[in-house]
Amino acid sequence: MRFPKLFERLAALAPLPPEEWEKAEAVAREQALDKRELFLRPGDPADRFAVVLQGVFRAVRVSARGQESIKAFRAEGELIGAYAEMLQHLPSMTTIEALAPSRVLVFQTRDFQALESGHVCWERLARRVAEHHFILKERREQEFLDLSAEERLVKFWDEHPHLKGRVPQRDVAAYLGITEVALSRIMSRRRKRPE
Amino acid sequence: MRFPKLFERLAALAPLPPEEWEKAEAVAREQALDKRELFLRPGDPADRFAVVLQGVFRAVRVSARGQESIKAFRAEGELIGAYAEMLQHLPSMTTIEALAPSRVLVFQTRDFQALESGHVCWERLARRVAEHHFILKERREQEFLDLSAEERLVKFWDEHPHLKGRVPQRDVAAYLGITEVALSRIMSRRRKRPE
DNA sequence: CCGCCGCCTTAACCTGGGTCAACCCGAGGG
DNA sequence: CCCTCGGGTTGACCCAGGTTAAGGCGGCGG
Structure with missing residues (x-):
């Protein structure tokens, strides 16, 4: 084996x-x-x-x-x-x-x-x-249906901490369904506002 | 049987x-x-x-x-x-x-x-x-990733003609991930503009 | 016949994200 | 050392869709 x-x-x-x-x-x-x-x-x-x-x-x-x-x-x-x-x-x-x-x-x-x-x-x-793949997709569907881009981002890092540093930001954006520009803005917004 | x-x-x-x-x-x-x-x-x-x-x-x-x-x-x-x-x-x-x-x-x-x-x-x-359910969900994921609400609407009626008249508009909106107000606007936009 | 209710539409205003374009910065390569 | 290049950031502007609120309208019970 x-x-x-x-x-x-x-x-x-x-x-x-x-x-x-x-x-x-x-x-x-x-x-x-x-x-x-x-x-x-x-x-x-x-x-x-x-x-x-x-x-x-x-x-x-x-x-x-x-x-x-x-x-x-x-x-x-x-x-x-x-x-x-x-x-x-x-x-x-x-x-x-x-x-x-x-x-x-x-x-x-x-x-x-x-x-x-x-x-x-x-x-x-x-x-x-x-079945497993189905569950993952359904979860993602749910995220698109009732989470904002910012909430999806937070959830993404919550659920995939092992990807930190291994995937470029633009790809995370393309995963979330937004542009890299929007993602960058969301991040800077978060950096300032809700400490 | x-x-x-x-x-x-x-x-x-x-x-x-x-x-x-x-x-x-x-x-x-x-x-x-x-x-x-x-x-x-x-x-x-x-x-x-x-x-x-x-x-x-x-x-x-x-x-x-x-x-x-x-x-x-x-x-x-x-x-x-x-x-x-x-x-x-x-x-x-x-x-x-x-x-x-x-x-x-x-x-x-x-x-x-x-x-x-x-x-x-x-x-x-x-x-x-x-497997079938998976395919459906993946298709939907795709729609959220690269279609606008209007395009999703068109596709929805293309793929589910048998639901015409059987589901209230507000539910179609909730399926597409938008509000009923937005859906109504999209429909009137389409009624006028692209004949 | 009236009034209510469920469902849809319209309008006014606000905001998140798209687009375009300039800019920044760190890593190599010459 | 400078140049370039890939990837991220920022700003200006625009538009789709959210929010709130005010009707419209057909159906149905009283």
């Missing part, structure tokens, strides 16, 4: 026999990425995903108008991939970019489907992952 | 043997709701969900500040329930209210777990449902 820590993490989500994990490791491939390097770009087939072993990533979507917004940041132990597109068998509309030198463990969805038909544990794990 | 149409719908998502469906129908209970009646209110245990047989519902969340925002509308063939809370074994924070006289088919999650341990098809179906 090359990645016992990762195994623990997954097994906590759903029962996962060690021998099944061994099979998964057998089809996985380690990949190193430089800062700025892309794990996935728009138009690529969404036929693989990965677990972050080290580093940080941002999942970006550029709109028709050319402005880029950030769907998520992903750090150690989290999944990267164009999940929605994968489920719909569409080419990726997402760019996934390393914000720092990183290492990931890559799986082909094809290989994963093979694992799934071998043992039900994978089905259950896939379900858990889907 | 009391609800063959519903069976078709579900079976389209994931393979579902008719005899399993029969078992599900056996534990389901039909419920009628008047306009304004609540299927679920905040604080209720999130231990049941339902399929809409007839009518429309709105899933509301009231924020700490007391303003209510709408997570989703649900019409015939769709699921109602506090899904996120159910997954997290939390009491409901959502109100689910009939916008018209409605009929639903209610399941207890407890009964459903029994079905799941009886046959893997339910596991697969649950996964599909989770």
Whole structure:
């Protein structure tokens, strides 16, 4: 077993026999990425995903108008991939970019489907992952519905303290749905007013 | 089989043997709701969900500040329930209210777990449902990130034509994340300007 | 028939955030 | 040492949407 820590993490989500994990490791491939390097770009087939072993990533979507917004940041132990597109068998509309030198463990969805038909544990794990992602998105939806940009910012740092210093400000702005200018203003406002 | 149409719908998502469906129908209970009646209110245990047989519902969340925002509308063939809370074994924070006289088919999650341990098809179906919900939420996230309120409105009616005339305007506003006043203004703006 | 109620609209005013543009500052590279 | 460059800040100006408050209007009960 090359990645016992990762195994623990997954097994906590759903029962996962060690021998099944061994099979998964057998089809996985380690990949190193430089800062700025892309794990996935728009138009690529969404036929693989990965677990972050080290580093940080941002999942970006550029709109028709050319402005880029950030769907998520992903750090150690989290999944990267164009999940929605994968489920719909569409080419990726997402760019996934390393914000720092990183290492990931890559799986082909094809290989994963093979694992799934071998043992039900994978089905259950896939379900858990889907459910977890749903919960995260719903939480975010809630934030857009009833929080101001400033409140979203505060909440963001509350919930992602481990990203401090690892993601540029402009990307935080693009995650919050505002411009970097607005974010800068909010921060200076906070610096002065509510001590 | 009391609800063959519903069976078709579900079976389209994931393979579902008719005899399993029969078992599900056996534990389901039909419920009628008047306009304004609540299927679920905040604080209720999130231990049941339902399929809409007839009518429309709105899933509301009231924020700490007391303003209510709408997570989703649900019409015939769709699921109602506090899904996120159910997954997290939390009491409901959502109100689910009939916008018209409605009929639903209610399941207890407890009964459903029994079905799941009886046959893997339910596991697969649950996964599909989770994935589907995820896709919807991600799409909505995208809309908040790079569409204006006006564009969100247009998209809303594009994607939900069957809700026309069935949901009050103020609720559409609360779904879009704006006030009813703003929505009214947007509509009159559109009436004049871009013919 | 009147009056009320629920729902929508309109207007006046305020504010947060967008846009554009100038500027600052620290890290390299020549 | 200076230049450049990437990333953050600031200011001026504008506009979408929030807030408050005043109608409009159709439906329904009395």
